[in-house]
Amino acid sequence: MALIARGLGYIYGQGTGFGIDALRGVDFDLSPGELLVIAGATGSGKSTLLRLLAGLLRPSAGSVTVDGAAPDARSARGKVAIVFQNPESQFFAESVLADVAFGPGNLGADDPDVVAADALAAVGLDPDTFGGRSPLTLSGGEARRAAIAGALAMRAPYLLLDEPTAGLDSRGRRDVIAAVTAERVRAGVAVVTHDPDEFLSHADHVLALSEGAPVFDGSVAALFDAFREYESAGLRLPEVVRAQLLARERGAHIPSIGFEPREAARVLMAARGDRR
Amino acid sequence: MRVPVAFGQYVPVDSPIHALDAKTKMGLVAAFTAGVFMVDGFPGLVVMALVVVAAVAVSRVPWRIAVRGVRALSFILAFTLLAHGLRWNPATVTLVRLGPLAVDGPGLVTGVFFAARIMLLVVGTSLLTLTTTPVQLTDGLERVMRPLEVVRFPAGEVAMMLTIALRFIPTTAAEAEKIVIAQTARGARFDEGGPIRRARAFVPVLVPLFINLFRRAEDLALAMESRCYRGGRGRTRLNASVMRPADWMTLAFATVVMIAVGVAL
Numbered sequence: 001m002a003l004i005a006r007g008l009g010y011i012y013g014q015g016t017g018f019g020i021d022a023l024r025g026v027d028f029d030l031s032p033g034e035l036l037v038i039a040g041a042t043g044s045g046k047s048t049l050l051r052l053l054a055g056l057l058r059p060s061a062g063s064v065t066v067d068g069a070a071p072d073a074r075s076a077r078g079k080v081a082i083v084f085q086n087p088e089s090q091f092f093a094e095s096v097l098a099d100v101a102f103g104p105g106n107l108g109a110d111d112p113d114v115v116a117a118d119a120l121a122a123v124g125l126d127p128d129t130f131g132g133r134s135p136l137t138l139s140g141g142e143a144r145r146a147a148i149a150g151a152l153a154m155r156a157p158y159l160l161l162d163e164p165t166a167g168l169d170s171r172g173r174r175d176v177i178a179a180v181t182a183e184r185v186r187a188g189v190a191v192v193t194h195d196p197d198e199f200l201s202h203a204d205h206v207l208a209l210s211e212g213a214p215v216f217d218g219s220v221a222a223l224f225d226a227f228r229e230y231e232s233a234g235l236r237l238p239e240v241v242r243a244q245l246l247a248r249e250r251g252a253h254i255p256s257i258g259f260e261p262r263e264a265a266r267v268l269m270a271a272r273g274d275r276r
Numbered sequence: 277m278r279v280p281v282a283f284g285q286y287v288p289v290d291s292p293i294h295a296l297d298a299k300t301k302m303g304l305v306a307a308f309t310a311g312v313f314m315v316d317g318f319p320g321l322v323v324m325a326l327v328v329v330a331a332v333a334v335s336r337v338p339w340r341i342a343v344r345g346v347r348a349l350s351f352i353l354a355f356t357l358l359a360h361g362l363r364w365n366p367a368t369v370t371l372v373r374l375g376p377l378a379v380d381g382p383g384l385v386t387g388v389f390f391a392a393r394i395m396l397l398v399v400g401t402s403l404l405t406l407t408t409t410p411v412q413l414t415d416g417l418e419r420v421m422r423p424l425e426v427v428r429f430p431a432g433e434v435a436m437m438l439t440i441a442l443r444f445i446p447t448t449a450a451e452a453e454k455i456v457i458a459q460t461a462r463g464a465r466f467d468e469g470g471p472i473r474r475a476r477a478f479v480p481v482l483v484p485l486f487i488n489l490f491r492r493a494e495d496l497a498l499a500m501e502s503r504c505y506r507g508g509r510g511r512t513r514l515n516a517s518v519m520r521p522a523d524w525m526t527l528a529f530a531t532v533v534m535i536a537v538g539v540a541l
Contacts, residue, residue, distance in 0.1 A: 056457055082461045090458045092483035102480065106463030136487070150462060 003030040003053060003080065003158045003188055007062030010048050014060050022048045023212045024061065028205070030188040032157050035181065039196040040209035041234040046192040047085070049209070050160050053190065054082040066158065078107045081156035085163045087147035088135070096120070096138070096146050097131035103154040112153075119153035120146070123179035141172025145179055152179075158188045165198065173198060197238040201259040208233045224257050240264045247271060286409050293335040293407045298416030300523040305404050307531040312396055314538025321392055323537050328400045337406045345398040353391045360387030410442040415517055433507050440496070444489075451488060455481050 009024040023045040030036050040046045051057045053064055055071030066076040081103070084090075093099035100119055101112035109115050117127035123145040130138070130146065138146055144164070151159060164180060165173040181202045183189055191199050200206070206223050208216040210233035216226060223230055227237055227245050237245065240261050248254045252271040258264040293301070312324050332342045346353075361384035364376055372379040405413065418435030425431050456466065459480045466477050 054461060056461065078463060084454070084458050084461075087458065089488055090455055090480075090484045091487075092480040102459075102464070103462040106465070154462065 001031070001067045001157075003067075003190075004028075004065045005049075005053065005062065006065075008049070008052060008059055008064060009061030010045075010052055010057060011060040012048075021212060023052070023209075026062070026207070026209075026214055028207055028217065030158060030190055030205075032186065032188045033184060034188050034204045035184045035199070035202050036188070036190040036205045036207065037196045037199045037203040038190060038192045038207045038209065039194070039230075039233075039235050040192075041194055043211070044194075044209040044233070045212040046194070046209060047162055048212075050082065050162050050190070050192050053158075053160055054080050056082075078154055079156050080158045080160060081151040081154040082160040083148050083151045083162065083164060085166065087150070088138075088140075088143035090147070091135035091143070094134060095132050096125070096135050097127065099135050100146065100149045100153050103150055107154060109155075115155065116149070116153050119149040122152055122182060123149045124175055125149065139172075141168050141175055144168060144172060144176055148176065148179055152183060156187065158190070159183055161189070161191045163193050164191060165193070165195070177202075194235075196235070200238065200241070206230075208235060210234065244268065285405070287337045287341060287406050289336045291334060291336040291407065293331065293403070296407075296526060297517050297519050297523045298408050298412040299419055299517070299519060300527045301404050301408055302416055302420060303527045304530050305401050307527075307534045308400050309397065311534030311538040312393055312400070314535070315393075315541055317541055318389065320537055320541030321389065321396065323541060324396050324400075324534075325392075327534070328396055328403075331400070331403055335403055335407050337403065342403070342406065343399055345402045346395050349394060349398055353394060356391045356394065357384070357387040360384065360390065411439060412517065414438045414442070415513070419517070430507065432511065444492075447492075448485070448489065452481065452485055455484050 005026050005028050008026040010022050012020040012022050026049060028036065038046055038049060048057065052059055053071065055064070055066075055076065058072075064071050066079045069076045071080055091099050093102065097113060097116050097120070101116035104115040105112040117131060120127040120130060125142060125145055130142065135143065135146060148161070148164065151161075159180075161180060165176050168176060177198050180189060180191065180199075184202075193199065196203075196206070200220060200223075203220050206216065206218065206220060207214060208230050215233045216223060216230045218226070224241070224245055227242075230237070236242070238259070241257055241259065241264075244254055244257050244264055244267055247268060252268075254267055254271050256267070258267045296304075308324075308327070312321075315321055315324060332339065335342075361379050363378045363380040363383060371381045371384070408416075414435045417438065418431050421429065421431035421434065460466070464477060464480055466474065468474075469477075
């Protein structure tokens with residue numbers, strides 16, 4: 001049981017003579033419990049890939065299957081939840097709770113409000129405090145989390161997020177990352193972003209795209225071994241990580257990479273001690 | 277789901293009609309309309325039809341697009357024909373009789389005349405928007421409305437409002453499409469149930485659409501104000517539209533011909 005892409009490709013305006021080759025040759029498997037980070041610069045095909053996975057576009061090449069079925073098949077309905085860029089611009093209900101309950105209500109959940117309250121709690125918004133408020137009164141970080149709760153409430157086995165931290169302040173980003181990484185306990189999560197720094201330490205798998213084609217595909221440990229390849233896609237690893245990788249490239253003995261500055265300092269100190 | 281676009285959208289090709297100034301084309305449309313209404317027989321309509329056919333041919337707008345407006349009016353055309361052609365229990369001789377209902381020969385001819393007039397008007401006037409970009413059109417409109425400023429009519433502001441409204445049509449369509457996709461992903465269905473249920477299904481699209489539009493309008497107003505927009509007065513144009521001699525000649529010649537046809541036939 002997994003969300004599987006095989007040889008996936010997409011051409012915008014196929015057959016018009018003005019077709020734009022947005023994506024080609026993408027393969028991966030996403031199982032519940034995994035976090036996949038799809039990284040790429042602007043225009044690398046990330047958002048197209050996400051739409052293909054959610055069944056909102058039909059692939060020009062290759063295939064997507066959700067637990068064995070096509071993503072737009074009836075049996076796959078409700079299996080893939082997606083959070084688009086700036087999802088807070090789609091609020092419509094009078095209260096946060098009613099908005100979050102929209103998805104489960106459409107899928108015929110027994111008690112959408114209870115599911116919605118759980119989802120709000122999962123993103124760190126107290127349902128009693130926030131549930132009754134108008135979505136338009138929320139701060140940027142709160143609104144983004146409430147919108148993500150709207151997707152979590154669908155209880156889909158696969159969750160896709162498009163730039164979930166874009167435009168948030170550092171506190172909002174931290175809250176969103178905590179909510180997203182907590183969700184993978186239940187679901188397979190794919191995060192699409194041009195700035196994957198904060199998700200890397202949580203990721204099982206990284207797929208880097210450049211101009212529609214995969215340039216790196218593997219675990220985070222493998223990514224650190226091949227970081228030059230990754231950077232050729234116009235992406236950059238976090239400076240803290242980069243410093244350790246550059247030291248390792250020059251021969252320092254660094255068995256594991258630290259993501260936090262404190263940890264990185266310890267790793268580098270130990271490496272220097274080894275060489276003496 | 278695609279948002280439908282109304283007929284009359286600009287067709288970007290090169291033609292002598294495209295090259296005419298927007299004000300010329302507005303004048304031509306006015307003269308054409310007057311001519312079509314002054315004509316009172318089929319010979320006049322035939323001449324006007326030839327004018328329209330020639331204009332469409334010169335404009336290089338594809339015929340399929342040029343006559344698209346007629347389809348939108350099919351109900352009005354049918355109604356015009358029936359209203360003139362049908363008689364209830366007539367005393368005079370009729371073409372076809374079905375109980376008390378009858379199709380009247382002279383009435384039908386009158387109906388055909390009026391229907392043809394409507395079709396000519398639609399195809400002829402739609403050439404204006406088919407061959408003129410919205411921006412050229414509003415610029416021309418502003419110039420034509422300027423004399424009204426004497427009676428404190430805000431011509432510049434009205435033109436600016438029109439430009440902005442036109443500019444926002446594609447933006448709004450794209451936004452609507454985005455929201456429809458997002459709500460579909462949350463299990464919303466727009467194609468199930470009866471008319472009331474379908475209409476209700478659009479609430480989750482319309483509410484955010486309007487909120488975002490108001491937000492964007494406020495942003496735009498602030499941006500314009502912070503760049504010192506203070507209405508039309510004293511503004512100069514980067515691309516001023518100028519009536520060339522060819523414009524004046526076309527306008528004068530066509531106006532004379534149309535009015536002459538209208539008076540004579």
